[in-house]
Amino acid sequence: MQKTAHRHFALVPAAGGGSRMGRETPKQYLSLMGEPLLRHTLRVLCAAPQIERVYVVLSVGDQHWNAFDWRDLGDKLTPVYVGGATRADSVLGGLRAIRPDVRDGDWILVHDAARPCLAPWHVDALIEALDDDEVGGLLAVPVADTLKRADAQSRAAATVPRDSLWQAQTPQMFRYMMLRRALESARDVTDEASAIEAAGLRPRLVRGDPTNLKVTYPLDLHLAEWILQNRER
Numbered sequence: 001m002q003k004t005a006h007r008h009f010a011l012v013p014a015a016g017g018g019s020r021m022g023r024e025t026p027k028q029y030l031s032l033m034g035e036p037l038l039r040h041t042l043r044v045l046c047a048a049p050q051i052e053r054v055y056v057v058l059s060v061g062d063q064h065w066n067a068f069d070w071r072d073l074g075d076k077l078t079p080v081y082v083g084g085a086t087r088a089d090s091v092l093g094g095l096r097a098i099r100p101d102v103r104d105g106d107w108i109l110v111h112d113a114a115r116p117c118l119a120p121w122h123v124d125a126l127i128e129a130l131d132d133d134e135v136g137g138l139l140a141v142p143v144a145d146t147l148k149r150a151d152a153q154s155r156a157a158a159t160v161p162r163d164s165l166w167q168a169q170t171p172q173m174f175r176y177m178m179l180r181r182a183l184e185s186a187r188d189v190t191d192e193a194s195a196i197e198a199a200g201l202r203p204r205l206v207r208g209d210p211t212n213l214k215v216t217y218p219l220d221l222h223l224a225e226w227i228l229q230n231r232e233r
């Protein structure tokens with residue numbers, strides 16, 4: 001029997017408030033090289049030939065999305081106004097919203113709106129590495145710095161052994177129903193892989209690189225601009 005080809009969909013949580021950025025405007029709408037940061041993120045996903053549709057999860061009361069013209073990104077892009085109190089709530093709300101469009105075994109690539117420097121080769125590497133994987137996985141980079149655990153006085157109480165430690169990035173890529181069930185059972189997770197791990201599974205770590213940074217603090221916006229202007233493959 002012909003094996004059903006599993007499709008790939010992107011889900012972009014973009015319903016945060018950006019409190020660590022310290023700006024009135026949510027960081028996904030801050031200007032990066034003259035365009036909203038979110039447009040850089042969505043452009044790469046909409047241009048990926050493997051990805052059928054790109055769902056962007058907005059907060060229920062999002063007042064910014066309609067101020068921009070997104071038509072140049074093509075007809076893959078679909079906003080869903082189902083953001084929640086936490087990133088995990090927003091992702092789960094997005095998964096529930098897209099249920100009519102996807103099959104249980106379709107791949108969902110969850111990618112932070114706040115990671116605008118995602119490159120086409122990051123998407124290609126993730127899909128190439130995981131398409132036949134039983135569990136799925138995520139882009140990540142091995143920790144390069146020595147890690148300290150702080151005490152209440154911000155003094156180094158211990159050094160955390162860094163071998164086999166990786167920093168998780170996004171996209172994180174899992175099959176629709178596995179991911180939805182894992183998130184519905186998980187509590188207080190900060191990424192999708194944590195929910196999958198809590199279900200007793202081991203997501204594959206696919207080596208990315210530090211240019212796929214998450215814009216969290218003000219300096220990160222400048223780093224992102226430098227990366228987009230100077231990065232070569």
Ligand SMILES: Nc1ccn([C@@H]2O[C@H](COP(=O)(O)OP(=O)(O)OP(=O)(O)O)[C@@H](O)[C@H]2O)c(=O)n1
Nearest residue numbers: 013014015016017018019020085086090113114
């Ligand atoms: N309730 C939330 C919180 C976060 N996010 C999204 O998840 C991504 C990563 O989260 P983070 O960097 O923490 O963004 P914020 O929550 O906006 O930032 P902060 O924690 O500084 O408030 C961002 O693209 C953000 O828009 C979301 O969709 N819904």
Ligand SMILES: C[C@](O)(CO)[C@H](O)COP(=O)(O)O
Nearest residue numbers: 087112168169170190191214
């Ligand atoms: C999903 C993530 O980007 C992986 O590193 C990270 O957990 C998001 O954390 P945030 O506090 O919601 O930005």
